[in-house]
Amino acid sequence: MSSLGFGDRLADAIEAKGPLCIGIDPHVQLLEQWGLPLNADGVRAFAEAVLEGCGDHAAALKPQVAFFEQYGSAGMAVLEDVIAEAKRRNIIIVADAKRGDIGSTMKAYSDAWLGESPLATDSVTLSPYLGFESLRPAFDAAHSKGRGTFVLALTSNPEGKSVQHIGGAQSVAANIVDAAREENARQEWSAMGSCGLVVGATVADALEKLKIDLSSFNGPILAPGYGAQGATAADLYRVFAGIENQVLVNSSRGVLSHGPNLQKLAEACDMSREDLLNR
Structure with a gap:
């Protein structure tokens, strides 16, 4: 792994490839749409196609761990292979695991996703709702290890408000x-630190309501919600004005629906990337 911290490596990748992050999300509907079996073999074929079709066209790839985990050890073995191949090809991976716990359990999660295990990769998503310091x-x-984290801060799902918005101007999210x-x-870092946030691309009203100013945030932001989930490039850069170069924009269904054809996947990546860059 490079001697640069994760934030600086991600900044370099965004500068070189644009801000797009493609989800590796082999959920049932996409596997069926691609004509793949609903088992670990189907997940492997899906993940390998996303790596091949999108890996050179995005700043990062984000496997949703749950869609591998549901097939047990065989599915997790696929995820290990995805991570190993991404390392070989120098593709940044965000493991979307949303881990969060306390004490020795959190230490074990950290060793798994950020240490030396076969699952360890560039960065992992974390849930802070047992207390930020529990992480x-x-x-x-x-x-x-020169790796990174993305901590859930302000998500666009309706249920998130019941926790994240508590406190008003002194909210949990803030x-x-x-x-x-x-x-x-x-x-120490150059472009940005390695402790990032997950902030939905459709939360502009919530940011205003809770008086959260992200313009001086000093780390990366993983922004789901672009494309099929409703947010446009204009929406994104209105939400993240001032820190546009720190935003990693996730797209899953909007690109993955073009598979399994590798050329069409690559073209869909390029179209989304150009849309984001020509905001």
């Missing part, structure tokens, strides 16, 4: 943003 083993592991900012301030 300390992951932050420490990421720092020591406190998570502040804590991630402080975490990055403790580290």
Whole structure:
């Protein structure tokens, strides 16, 4: 792995390839649409096609761990192989695992996703709702290994409001943003720190309501919601004004629906990337 921290490596990838992140999401509907079996073999064929068709056309790929895990050890073996191949090809991976726990359990999760296990990769998504500091083993592991984290801060699902919006101007979400900012301030980096946030691309009203200003945030932001989920490029850059170069824009169905043809996958990636770059 490069001696650069994750934030700086991701900044380089965004500059070279644009801000697009493609989900590797082999859920049932897509497997059926692609004509693949609903088992680990189908997941493997799907994941390999996304790697091949999209890997050179996006800044990062984001496997949704649940869609591998549902097939047990065979599915997780596919995920290990995906991670290994991505490393070989120097493709940044965000493992969308949303892990979060306390004490030795969080340490074990951190060793799995940010240490030296076959699942360990460039970065992982984390859930902070047992307290931001409960994630300390992951932050420490990421720092020591040059890896990164994306902490759930403000999501667009309706249920998220019941937790994330509590407190108004001193909301749970605002406190998570502040804590991630402080975490990055403790580290050395050039373009941006390695403690990122997950902020939905469709949450502009919530940011305003909760008086959260992201314009000075010092890490990467993973922004789901672009494309099939409703957010446009204009929406994105209105939400993230001032930190546009730090935003990793996730697209899954909008690109993956063009598979399994590799050329069509690549073309869909390029169209989305151009849409984002020509905002």
